[in-house]
Amino acid sequence: MLLVYTHKISPRLKYVFKHICTRILGVEVEFTTQIEAFIAHDSLKMSYTKQQLGNEFFVKSHDILFEQGLSDLDISIHDWENTKCFFFNGDKSAIPFDIFAASFYLLSRYEEYLPHVKDEFGRFTAVESLAYKHGFLKQPVVDIWAYKFKDALQAQFPEFKFPEKSYTIKPIIDVPSAYNFRLKGIMRTLGGMAKDLFRFRFKGLYFRIMVILGFMHDPFDTYKYIINRQKHTKFKFLFFFLIGDYSTYDKGINPNKKKFVSLIKHVADYCFVGLKASYFAIEDMSILKKEKSRMEAILNTSLKASRHSFSRLNLPKSYRNLIELEIKEDYTMGYIDHIGFRAGSCTPFLFYDLDYEVQTPLKIYSYHLMDYALLKTHSLLDKKKVLNEIINEVKQVNGEFISIFHNYTFSAERKWHGFKDLFNIILESANANEANEN
Structure with missing residues (x-):
């Protein structure tokens, strides 16, 4: 002591x-x-x-x-x-x-x-x-x-022995929309088709129709791949599903769709699942409370973790609302377009309310990298270099590396080329560390 x-x-x-x-x-x-x-x-x-x-x-x-x-x-x-x-x-x-x-x-x-x-x-x-x-x-x-x-x-104090700590990872999968074309409802599907036609996106229209008819795989449906990767690492992935109502900013799947609920339950069999709170939930406590209840009804357990849509934070109000609803962990803090440590630490910490001068029970897991930030780096080789640099920073202090990838990051879309390799680098960084310790 x-x-x-x-x-x-x-x-x-x-x-x-x-x-x-x-x-x-x-x-x-x-x-x-x-x-x-x-x-x-x-x-x-x-x-x-x-x-x-x-x-x-x-x-x-x-x-x-x-x-x-x-x-x-x-x-x-x-x-x-x-x-x-x-x-x-x-x-x-x-x-x-x-x-x-x-x-x-x-x-x-x-x-x-x-x-x-x-x-x-x-x-x-x-x-x-x-x-x-x-x-x-x-x-x-x-x-x-x-x-x-x-x-x-x-x-x-040379005789004092400090305990050893080891590097860990916490991979986060953000799901603002579980599918690109499936389960969108008749009006949204027709609207999407009209938009494709109007913008002469005939290839997109073809894919949309083929997915809806069941002849092709939905591009956002990457869950089989992600769960397979989960099975090869001891570090549990954490999924955040958006189950809020449709709005200007949030265009997810209707949470009443049985197939969507089944997907969340299926993912929860292998990974941790939290709530991706909708855009307007940050301002309106009643919306946040409703979404929390929805997710708890799906998971059949109390909600432990949340993350705000668009990584929006309004301090201290956002965190006070989570505390009031007895949500224990938040994963919103970070920068979507810059790699780094927003709070200066790669060790989860408790939120300190500066207005009330009190340490709260809410644990903040600040993320250090979002997939979008890697798009600023052009070649895959450079992306790997940047990713390894930030991982090494965390390794040097035996911290916890927290990254956010989206379900669509693992799709075949050209801009996400090579991101499966980048995700594997993160997983392997922990496995390699474990092997070195053994």
């Missing part, structure tokens, strides 16, 4: 120390404001305050962990060996930056509460982030800092 002496035990301090020490490094942490208790502790210990007590392991604290609400922070980014950091704390500190304050800033998504320009869907974009502006978006800096902290602690 690590004992931390500090002048004030705040909710922010407990939150970030537990993420770094317990979730990343696997070490339990306790806090004290009593110097006598600190001196008496005969194992791992440190002080986190303004002034060093004596010769102990000391990290000089920044004010952010003892404040409430938002303040106008002056953030200056510095190079630190192979990475970058901020909140420099001088020479007397055992490490040159207050990594706890910096980690809290990133994990709490402090910058997303500050004024910023949103995109057309009301999303916080990568280019608005501190990480993108200063070139550390593609590094899980919170985890990297945690390991630097571990090395410094180990040097001072």
